[in-house]
Amino acid sequence: MAASCYRFAVAALVLAAGAAGAAPTASSDRSLPPALRAFVPWALADGAGTAGRPWAVLDKKNARLHLFDGTGALKASSAVLLGAASGDDSVPGIGDRKIADIRPLEKTTPAGRFHTEPGTNLQGEDIVWVDYDAAISMHRVRPLKGERRLERLATPTARDNRISYGCINVPASFYDRWLKPGFGKQAGLLYVLPETRTAGTQFGAAPAARR
Secondary structure, three states: OOOOOOOOOOOOOEEEOOOOOOOOEHHHOOOOOHHHHHHHHHHHHOOOOHHHOOEEEEEOOOOEEEEEOOOOEEEEEEEOEEEOOOOOOOOOOHHHOOHHHOOHHHOOOOOEEEEEEEEEOOOOOEEEEEEOOOOEEEEEOOOOOOOOHHHHHHOOOOOOOEEEOOOEEEOHHHHHHHHOOOOOOOOEEEEEEOOOOOHHHHHOOOOOOOO
């Protein structure tokens, strides 16, 4: 399996919803983009948050990861780094390729509905598997020489957050506080919103409630 997503490190912007009180419901939280607010009820009807399972939505266009509770209330949000290339699909077999064989246009973060699992990388670091076969995971960002990863996370724009081989690079402080206690301990659900097609095309019609 490619070591593609076993890289990168530490820190940056964290927004914790409800720090001074009850977290607002995600569908009415005006801090979220309209497309994301509209998607949350769909995810709840799809079974997100059932049985205490952690769930989140990755907004690729804005390079932000949003964590919700079982009612759809926003728990926390953070800027993240994503695949350097625009696109919503992983190249077939990319998880078995060597880093050196991955072309720039193949460094995509795939869109879709993913059942996540806690795991470890080749260095023994704890990570969250998003798509094991494609070697896509969520992990702490690690600074790499010349790539200014921490600086990219700290800018107010998402335009410079595309730098990874496809993995979702999360600030270390956010990973340890928010991802590790949930996604790092049990199976979870991650919805990655597409950037080259609509959410309706990606996910289909709203599912019948499964709750």
